[in-house]
Amino acid sequence: MKYHREQLFGRWYNTDTDEKGIQTSEYAELAADGSFEITFLTFDDKGEVCDKVVELGDWGLVGDIHFTITKSELIAKELYAADLADSGNYHAYRVLQLDNQIFEYQHIETNEVYKLRRVADTVGHC
Template identity: 45%
Template sequence: MFNRTQLIGHWHRSEKSGEESFSEFAQLFADGSFVFTFYTYNIDGTLLEEVSEQGDWGLVGDIHFTITKSEIVNNQQYPANMEDEDNYQVYQISQLNDDSFTYQHILTGETFTLSRVAPSTN
């Protein structure tokens, strides 16, 4: 089992897919809130899209969950539709230490690994 304080801080992951690259910057705060910012770049490094999600997160045993409550696109905040099941996500953590965090989506089976950028300042 994992301790929720292990997740508090700032995390990052990047991947490439064909002609685009993708980067995620995740901020998990002690009060249970989060900000996830997703960046998409084309092959020459030009930013194509930047989207942020805000909401709540938690950890129970090895289960990490998120509830997205709003989205920020082009500096405009939009409330999330709380009836949309895509705003609720559940993951099983397979590895968590001071430097990295690996988890798998319960439904899709997708696995993600984030690296710690900085500990939380909260």
């Protein structure tokens, strides 16, 4: 299936709880210029943030393949350049579902599936 990059412009989120009860959240902003900012939060058992990592980089969509290149990380208000020679900063995914509310995709190598929901820009409107 072919998707259009424009479908991904905007803000997306996911919140999940693992088998140990640890809650994590992901907030992604995908810009029209191909840049991204993704914030990963981990919460303790009291619901307070115990870890926060912000990744910045480039993204793209070709057919049903979504890809990201992490170029820097913001940790504790310090910006660190990513090692662009590290293959761990490059990811490719197959899009499973993409519409105006849901973005579901699967990592090409690990087969892990992610499902994000669009963040509404206007509160209180359907």
